[in-house]
Amino acid sequence: MQQIFVQQRLTPNQDLVLEGTSFRHLIKVLRLHVNDYFWIVDKQQQTFQAQITTINSDNFQVHLQTLHRSNCELPVTSIIACSLSKKDKLDWITQKATELGAQQIVFFRSRYSIMKWAPTIVPKKLDHLQQIALSAAQQSHRLQVPQVKYYATLAELIKSQNADYQLVAYEQMAQEQKKGALADIFQQLQAGQSLMCLFGPEGGFAVEEIRQLRQNKYKLCGLGPRILRAETAPLYFLSALSYQTELEKELTN
The missing domain is CATH 2.40.240.20 (Hypothetical PUA domain-like; domain 1)
Structure with missing residues (x-):
């Protein structure tokens, strides 16, 4: 319907x-x-x-x-923050992240971002992505439409966004961890809490950006043993979060 x-x-x-x-x-x-x-x-x-x-x-x-309809929203507030990627990857991320339950979808410019948004085109870009989120929320029978945001710098994002748990996906952590910080935090999550994860562009995060994030209490985490594309990583994260909070632990408010 x-x-x-x-x-x-x-x-x-x-x-x-x-x-x-x-x-x-x-x-x-x-x-x-x-x-x-x-x-x-x-x-x-x-x-x-x-x-x-x-x-x-x-x-x-x-x-x-x-008519009663079961609540299809994640029991935790999930925020994904993705560095600008090339071509139509932002459309893809917005659509699929909405279907997977994200409450906020944030884009930002980082050092190795290939895409650049001039200030004059930001409102048009956000309107376009917000319409994609609306269509995806309607198709997937969500009860809310995720808000799409943009920050021109990583520093601006750090200043403006916060959550109970703040993570950054970093590929080197996958090589160093066995179980990993992501699984540990998923185990700690309680219904009603918020969780934000940052994802780098095709070239990844610069060392100084990782240092800046760690200084602002972001925890580094791996997303498994394989190297994921920029548009795949946030969808892996949301899928794992859905499994952990809706199927494995069945968190309830």
Whole structure:
């Protein structure tokens, strides 16, 4: 069943008129008809089943019913912060990280970043990535849309972002650790806590960047014995986090 988000609070048995993007997507593109159903998630993450009652030339009306749906959000707040990568990798990371449950998706410029964003294009880039996150959240039936952010420097990210656990994926740690810091921290995680992990670009982090991160209480961790691509590493991290918190430990709020 299709799903959309609305930026308002809804109530059971409410009749609601939808237009604009919702009308174009559901009526014009997907060709839903009168009496068809879809999901609506409101600003408070309440879920309603909407039945189409009327379709007009530029809007349509629905009737809302409250139906219980299991919570599909991770029990911990997960934040991934990725250095700018080349080509369409940022689109890929945003889409897949949303499907895997990230609550925030952060991009930043590091020393070895191949991609550069001029200040004038940042709003357009973020709007594009936020739309990808919205579409992925609707497709995967998330109850929230991850927020996409950008920082022009690593120092700016360190100053602005924080979490209960702050990690940086560093390939050398995979060679030095057997079990590794990542598994240890996953074992310590409690429901409701937050976890952020930083990922470098294709060329990795510079030594001075690692020093800067360690000085700001970031812990280095490996992601297994293999070297992962820049776009693969955050998805590995989120998949492992999902397994640990939703299947292995079954953390509950």
